[in-house]
Amino acid sequence: MPDSLSFPSVSVQAPVVRLNGLRMDFHTGDGVEQVIKDVTLRIDPGEIVGLVGESGCGKSVTAKLLLGILPMPPAVVKAGSIEMFGRDLAGLPSGEREALKKFVAYVPQDPSAVLNPSFTIATQMIDMIVWYESDRKLATYFRKRHTRTVVSRARDHAAHLLEKVYIADPEQVLRRYPVQLSGGMRQRVLLAMALSGSPQLMIADEPTTALDVTVQKRTIDLLKDLVEREGLAGLYITHDLGVAREICARTYVMYAGTTVENGPTGPLLDAPLHPYTRGLVEAIPSLEGGLPRTIPGQVPDYLAPPRGCRFAPRCPEAFERCRETPERVEQAPGRQVACWLYGKEAA
Amino acid sequence: MRFLRRVLNMLVVLLFVSLLMFVLVRVLPGDPVGAALGDGATKEQVEKFRVQMGMDKPLQVQYLAYLRGLLDGNFGVSLMEPRDVGTIVRERLPATLELVLCSLALAIVVGVPLGILAATHRNGPVDQASRLWSLTGVSFPNFWAALMLQLVLGAALSLVPITGRITGPPPEHITGLYLVDALLSGNFKAMGDAARHLITPTIVLAVGPLAQITSMIRSSMLDELAKPYVGFSQAVGMPRFLINYKYVLRNAFSSTLTLIGFLFPLMIGGAFVVEKVFAWPGVARFGADAILANDYNAIVGVTLVICLFVVVVNFVTEELYVALDPRIRLER
Numbered sequence: 303m304p305d306s307l308s309f310p311s312v313s314v315q316a317p318v319v320r321l322n323g324l325r326m327d328f329h330t331g332d333g334v335e336q337v338i339k340d341v342t343l344r345i346d347p348g349e350i351v352g353l354v355g356e357s358g359c360g361k362s363v364t365a366k367l368l369l370g371i372l373p374m375p376p377a378v379v380k381a382g383s384i385e386m387f388g389r390d391l392a393g394l395p396s397g398e399r400e401a402l403k404k405f406v407a408y409v410p411q412d413p414s415a416v417l418n419p420s421f422t423i424a425t426q427m428i429d430m431i432v433w434y435e436s437d438r439k440l441a442t443y444f445r446k447r448h449t450r451t452v453v454s455r456a457r458d459h460a461a462h463l464l465e466k467v468y469i470a471d472p473e474q475v476l477r478r479y480p481v482q483l484s485g486g487m488r489q490r491v492l493l494a495m496a497l498s499g500s501p502q503l504m505i506a507d508e509p510t511t512a513l514d515v516t517v518q519k520r521t522i523d524l525l526k527d528l529v530e531r532e533g534l535a536g537l538y539i540t541h542d543l544g545v546a547r548e549i550c551a552r553t554y555v556m557y558a559g560t561t562v563e564n565g566p567t568g569p570l571l572d573a574p575l576h577p578y579t580r581g582l583v584e585a586i587p588s589l590e591g592g593l594p595r596t597i598p599g600q601v602p603d604y605l606a607p608p609r610g611c612r613f614a615p616r617c618p619e620a621f622e623r624c625r626e627t628p629e630r631v632e633q634a635p636g637r638q639v640a641c642w643l644y645g646k647e648a649a
Numbered sequence: 650m651r652f653l654r655r656v657l658n659m660l661v662v663l664l665f666v667s668l669l670m671f672v673l674v675r676v677l678p679g680d681p682v683g684a685a686l687g688d689g690a691t692k693e694q695v696e697k698f699r700v701q702m703g704m705d706k707p708l709q710v711q712y713l714a715y716l717r718g719l720l721d722g723n724f725g726v727s728l729m730e731p732r733d734v735g736t737i738v739r740e741r742l743p744a745t746l747e748l749v750l751c752s753l754a755l756a757i758v759v760g761v762p763l764g765i766l767a768a769t770h771r772n773g774p775v776d777q778a779s780r781l782w783s784l785t786g787v788s789f790p791n792f793w794a795a796l797m798l799q800l801v802l803g804a805a806l807s808l809v810p811i812t813g814r815i816t817g818p819p820p821e822h823i824t825g826l827y828l829v830d831a832l833l834s835g836n837f838k839a840m841g842d843a844a845r846h847l848i849t850p851t852i853v854l855a856v857g858p859l860a861q862i863t864s865m866i867r868s869s870m871l872d873e874l875a876k877p878y879v880g881f882s883q884a885v886g887m888p889r890f891l892i893n894y895k896y897v898l899r900n901a902f903s904s905t906l907t908l909i910g911f912l913f914p915l916m917i918g919g920a921f922v923v924e925k926v927f928a929w930p931g932v933a934r935f936g937a938d939a940i941l942a943n944d945y946n947a948i949v950g951v952t953l954v955i956c957l958f959v960v961v962v963n964f965v966t967e968e969l970y971v972a973l974d975p976r977i978r979l980e981r
Contacts, residue, residue: 369884403886416881419976420899429895433887440890479975495885 316388318503318535319345319368324382326363326559328604329375335604337363339559339612340640341382342630345503350529350536352550352567354543354582358601360559361539365507368537369408370399387502397438404434407496407534409506409525413488413513417480423491424476427460428453430498463494466531467524486517493528504529504536510545522549543586547571552636555579558602558612561630565637575639577617611642619643659960666956667719670949671712679943685728702726715949724953725946729938734950738932742954743825744814745924745931749916751828751847752854757909760859764866764905768874769893779863786860791919795853795926802849812928815843850927854919858912865908869901876900903974910966914959 326338338360345351353361366372368386384391386402410416418426432452436443446452457476464472467490480488489509496504506525510518526549529536538550546553547567554564555576563576574580581597599616602608608615614624623642630638631645682698683690690698699705703714718725724734767776803811810816820831820839828847831840873879874897882892917933924934932951939947971977 370886371880371884400886403884406884408881408884410877410881410884412877415877418878418882418896418900420974421896422975429891430885430887433891438888440888443888443891481976499885 317344317346317385318387319343319537320383320385321364322383322385324384325380326367327378327380329378333605336607337559337604339607340627340630341556341559341561343554343561343564345535345537347502347535348533349552350526350538350550352546352553353537353539353556354541354546354553355556356541356582356601359556361556362507364556365505365537365539368503368505369406370403401438404499405502407499407501407504409489409492409496409504409509411508411511413485413492413509414480416492417488419480421479422476423478423480423483424457424460427463427476427491427495427498428456430495431456431459434499460494460498463497464491466497467491467494467528469494485513486521489513489517489521490524493524497528497532501532501534504534505539506536507539508541510540510542525549543571543582555582558607559604560612560640562613562641563639565634569634569637575633575637575644576613576641577619577643578613581616611640655964659957659964662960663953663956667716667949667953668712670952671715672708674943674945674948675708681728681943681945684942685944724950727939727947727950728944729942729947734946737935737947738950738954741930741932741935743827744929745917745920745933747826747828748847748850748854748924748929748931749913749920750826751851752916753858753909753913755851755855756858756862756912759855760862761866761905763859764863765870765893765898767863767867768870769889771871776867779867783860783864783867786856786863789856791853791857791922792926794856795850795923798849798853799926809845809848814846814930815839816846817842819843850923850929853926854916854923857919858916861908861912862905865905866901869904870897873897873901899973903970906966906970906973910963913962914955917955917958 321341321343324338324341325336328335328337341360341364343351343353343364353364355361363372363377367377367384379392387405389398389402391399417423429447432447433443435452435456436446460476461472464475469475469487469490475483475487475491480491483491504525509525510521513521522545528534538546540546550567552564553567553570554561555570555578556562557578563570563574563579570579571583574583578597581595584595585597597616602612602615610625610627611617611620614620617624621642626642628640628642629645630640633639633644682695682702682704686694686698703711706714715725722735724738726732727734727737730737763775763779767773767779770776799811802808815827817839820827820836820843821834823830823833827843828840831837831843870893879892879897882896883889887896920929920931920933921937923929924931925937928934932954935947936951936955938944939951
C-alpha cells in the first residue's frame with residue numbers, strides 16, 4: 303500500500319542522515335546551555351548506526367532533532383548542517399519537514415507511556431495509517447476516517463503490520479487497550495506502528511531500557527530482523543555497549559555534545575582510541591565479578607562548559623593542548639577520533 | 650444489578666436528607682404559624698392551625714406521617730400558598746431547570762474551547778485573558794453581576810427585559826421548558842421572547858462555572874500535553890489538531906466531567922439568588938421565599954427535589970466517566 307519510493311522529495315541514494323559540525327544552544331531560564339558542540343554523524347541507506355554515551359551527553363537531543371520534536375526555541379542551531387534524505391532541514395518549510403516524518407520510524411524508550419491509554423490499538427494504528435494516506439490534509443483525513451471501506455482496509459493493513467512483528471493473533475491485539483498488553487507486546491505494537499508510514503529510517507531511543515532482560519533480547523532480535531527485512535537505515539541510541547556491538551555496523555561515541563570517536567563497532571570497542579571510549583569500555587561489568595572501573599567526574603555543566611576538549615577535566619591523559627578543541631582526524635579507514643593524542647601533530 | 654444497587658443507594662440518601670431537613674427546620678428558631686396567620690391571630694386560631702397541620706404531635710409521629718404522605722406523592726401543604734408543595738414544585742421546576750441547563754451549556758460550550766486554547770497557546774493572549782477571567786469570574790458575587798447586567802443591558806441599553814421569564818403568552822405546555830416548548834409547537838415569537846428573558850440570568854449564573862471549567866480544562870490539558878504519548882504522536886507526524894482535540898482532550902476531560910457533576914448542584918444553589926434578583930418563577934425562588942417564611946413543608950420539599958436531581962446527575966456523570974475512560978471500564 304505505501305508508495306514511498308514514488309514520493310518525489312526523498313532521495314534513495316544519498317545518506318539518510320548527515321549531521322555536519324552541528325552546534326546547538328538551549329536558551330533556558332538560567333542562561334544559555336551549550337549542549338551540542340560538534341556533532342558529525344552520517345547514516346547510509348540500509349545501515350544501522352549506534353550512538354553511545356552517558357546519560358546527559360546529548361544523545362536524546364540528537365534523536366529529538368531528527369524526529370522533529372525538539373522545540374525550537376529554546377533550542378537554536380548555531381552552526382553546522384542537518385540533512386535528512388538528502389534535504390537540508392535548515393529553511394525547509396514546516397509542512398515539508400512534517401511530511402518527512404512519514405519516512406521515519408520511531409521506536410521510543412518506554413513503550414508503556416507512549417501509547418494513548420484511552421484508545422484501542424486499532425484506533426491508534428488506523429488513525430496513523432489513514433493520516434499517512436491523507437496527504438497531510440485534515441479534511442481529507444476526516445472524510446477517509448469516516449469512510450467504511452478506507453477504515454476496514456486500514457484495519458487490515460494494521461493487522462498485517464502486527465503480523466510482521468510476529469504477533470500471532472493481530473485481531474485480538476487490535477481490540478485491546480494498551481493497559482491490557484504486556485510490556486513486550488506494547489513494544490511490538492510500537493514496532494508495527496513504526497512501519498505504518500513508509501519508513502526508510504528507524505530511530506530507536508534506548509528501546510529496551512524499560513523492558514526486562516529476556517524481553518530485551520527478543521526485542522533486539524526482532525528489531526534487527528525488521529530493519530533487515532524492510533531495508534531500513536537505523537539510528538540506535540543506547541548506553542549498553544553490548545547491544546551496540548550486536549546490532550550496529552558502525553558506532554558513534556558521544557560525549558558532552560561532541561561525537562568524539564566513530565568507526566566500525568567491533569574494532570571501536572576492541573581497541574578504543576579516545577580516552578572516553580576507553581573509559582566506557584572499561585566500565586562494562588565483567589563476568590569474573592569485581593566492580594568495574596568507572597570514569598571519575600561527571601558530564602559538564604552546559605551553562606559553563608570547559609574550554610577546548612570537554613572531556614579533558616575527567617581525562618587521565620589530559621595535557622596542555624587539551625585546552626583547545628581537537629580536530630577530528632581519520633586515524634584508520636572509517637575510523638575518526640577527536641583527540642589531541644592522535645593525528646599528524648600528535649606527540 | 651449494579652443499577653439496582655445504585656437506585657437503592659439513592660433512595661437511602663434521599664431518606665436521610667428528608668429526615669435531616671425535617672428535623673432541622675423544626676429545631677431552628679422561627680414561628681411559621683405566626684408568619685402564616687399574621688400578627689392579628691388569636692390564641693384559638695393558632696392552636697386550631699397547629700392541630701390542622703399536625704404540629705401538636707410528637708416529632709417522630711409527624712415524620713412518619715410525612716413519609717406516608719410522600720409515598721402518596723403528597724408533599725404537605727405550603728404555608729405561603731395553601732396548596733400541596735409537590736404541585737407547586739412541579740409547576741416551578743421547569744423554569745429553574747431551563748435556567749440551570751442553559752447556564753451549564755453556556756459554561757461548557759465557552760469554557761471548554763477557551764481552556765483548550767489557553768493550554769495549547771500557553772502564556773499567549775488567550776491564556777493570559779482566561780487566567781485573569783478565571784480569577785475574577787470565580788470571585789464575582791452573583792447578585793452584583795446580576796444587578797450590573799440589569800443596569801447596563803436592561804435599563805441603560807434596553808436590550809433585554811430586566812425581570813421575568815416571558816412577557817407575552819407562554820407557549821403551549823409540553824415539557825415546561827419554554828424554549829423547547831416553543832420550538833416544538835413552532836411558536837417562534839414566544840421562543841424569541843423567552844430567549845430574551847433568559848440571556849441575562851443565564852450569563853450571571855454561568856460566570857463562575859465557566860471560569861472553573863476553563864481553568865480545569867487548561868490545567869488538565871497542560872498535564873496531558875506533557876505526557877510521552879503526545880511527543881510520540883508528534884514524532885510520527887500526527888497533526889496538532891488531532892493530537893489536541895482527540896488524544897489529549899479525551900484524557901483531560903474526565904476531571905472536568907467530575908467538576909461539571911459538582912457544578913450542577915452549586916448552580917441550583919446559585920439559582921436561589923439569581924431567581925430572586927430576576928423575579929424568575931422557578932423552584933429556587935420558591936425555596937428562597939420558603940426559607941424566609943419558615944415554611945416547613947416547602948423547605949423540605951424543595952430540598953428533596955433538588956437532592957433528587959443532584960443524585961441523578963452524579964449517577965449520570967459517573968456513567969459518562971466510565972464510558973470515557975477504558976481503564977475504569979476494564980476494572981469492572
